Amino acid sequence: MADTELLVGLGAVLYAAGLVGVMVRRNALVMLMCMELMLNGVNLTLVTFARQTGATEGAVLVFLVFVVAAAEVAIAIPILLLLARARRTLDVEAYAELKG
Amino acid sequence: MIETGLMYFFAAVALGGSIAMLIARHPMRVALALITTMLSLAGIYALLGVHVLAVFQVLIYVGAVMVFMVYVILLIDVRDSAFAQRFSWLLVPGIAGFVGLAAILCFALWRGDSAPGSAAAPPFGVRPFSEVFLNEYWLYFELVSVLLVAAVVAAIAVVKIGTRRHG
Numbered sequence: 415m416a417d418t419e420l421l422v423g424l425g426a427v428l429y430a431a432g433l434v435g436v437m438v439r440r441n442a443l444v445m446l447m448c449m450e451l452m453l454n455g456v457n458l459t460l461v462t463f464a465r466q467t468g469a470t471e472g473a474v475l476v477f478l479v480f481v482v483a484a485a486e487v488a489i490a491i492p493i494l495l496l497l498a499r500a501r502r503t504l505d506v507e508a509y510a511e512l513k514g
Numbered sequence: 515m516i517e518t519g520l521m522y523f524f525a526a527v528a529l530g531g532s533i534a535m536l537i538a539r540h541p542m543r544v545a546l547a548l549i550t551t552m553l554s555l556a557g558i559y560a561l562l563g564v565h566v567l568a569v570f571q572v573l574i575y576v577g578a579v580m581v582f583m584v585y586v587i588l589l590i591d592v593r594d595s596a597f598a599q600r601f602s603w604l605l606v607p608g609i610a611g612f613v614g615l616a617a618i619l620c621f622a623l624w625r626g627d628s629a630p631g632s633a634a635a636p637p638f639g640v641r642p643f644s645e646v647f648l649n650e651y652w653l654y655f656e657l658v659s660v661l662l663v664a665a666v667v668a669a670i671a672v673v674k675i676g677t678r679r680h681g
Contacts, residue, residue, distance in 0.1 A: 420521070421558065423619075428528065430616040431533065431535070432532070434536065439602070443541050443590070444541055446583075447583060450548060454552060454575075458558065462562070468638070474654070476567055477567070480570055481661070482658070482661065485664075491582060492673050492676075496672065498590055504590065
């Protein structure tokens with residue numbers, strides 16, 4: 415079943431692309447969107463395996479991941495807006511006080 | 515046959531969207547690339563027969579999360595220095611890490627046992643999904659609603675603390 419391998423590989427590549435986006439980009443909002451991309455890659459893997467075994471539980475788990483991602487964004491966006499208001503920038507290089 | 519073609523098409527679009535996310539300069543273009551990726555993932559879910567998740571992917575991710583994100587991008591000042599310089603100093607190690615991680619994952623996929631191949635699994639629609647969800651996993655459903663309420667309360671608290679501090 416070549417589809418399964420294609421989709422799991424696509425999920426792995428999406429996850430890796432999201433990870434490199436979080437590491438490489440400077441804008442905090444873009445980093446947040448790259449985290450969403452990582453979640454999407456994992457979701458794709460989960461759906462593929464659930465479809466393969468015919469387990470409905472996988473769909474339930476993916477639905478819960480959707481809701482948790484929505485809650486995460488609902489918290490993260492106000493924090494980002496406060497950061498942008500405090501420092502006038504979303505550049506993560508500007509928030510380096512904890513660097514030793 | 516046409517389903518296989520569509521599957522490859524959606525996979526290619528998702529891949530292109532994720533690469534475009536990495537190199538686009540303006541956050542709005544990043545958001546649009548992410549929306550493209552999510553919509554093509556919804557197409558893949560629909561092709562797999564998991565229509566419930568395709569609908570939820572469009573409704574929750576594209577409809578709620580990304581609209582929220584686009585709205586916030588519109589609120590933020592465009593002359594931000596983070597908009598001008600795309601990449602931090604981690605660019606080269608980040609690219610190396612991406613290539614390494616993708617290679618390791620795809621190598622593990624290639625080396626691993628191939629699929630058990632129960633391709634005859636029935637596509638599950640709304641009814642089996644909701645029966646399982648609300649009969650066996652009702653506790654998680656309730657916990658998720660508690661989580662959403664907590665998220666709303668926390669967002670209001672964060673905004674209130676910020677306005678008190680900055681006037």
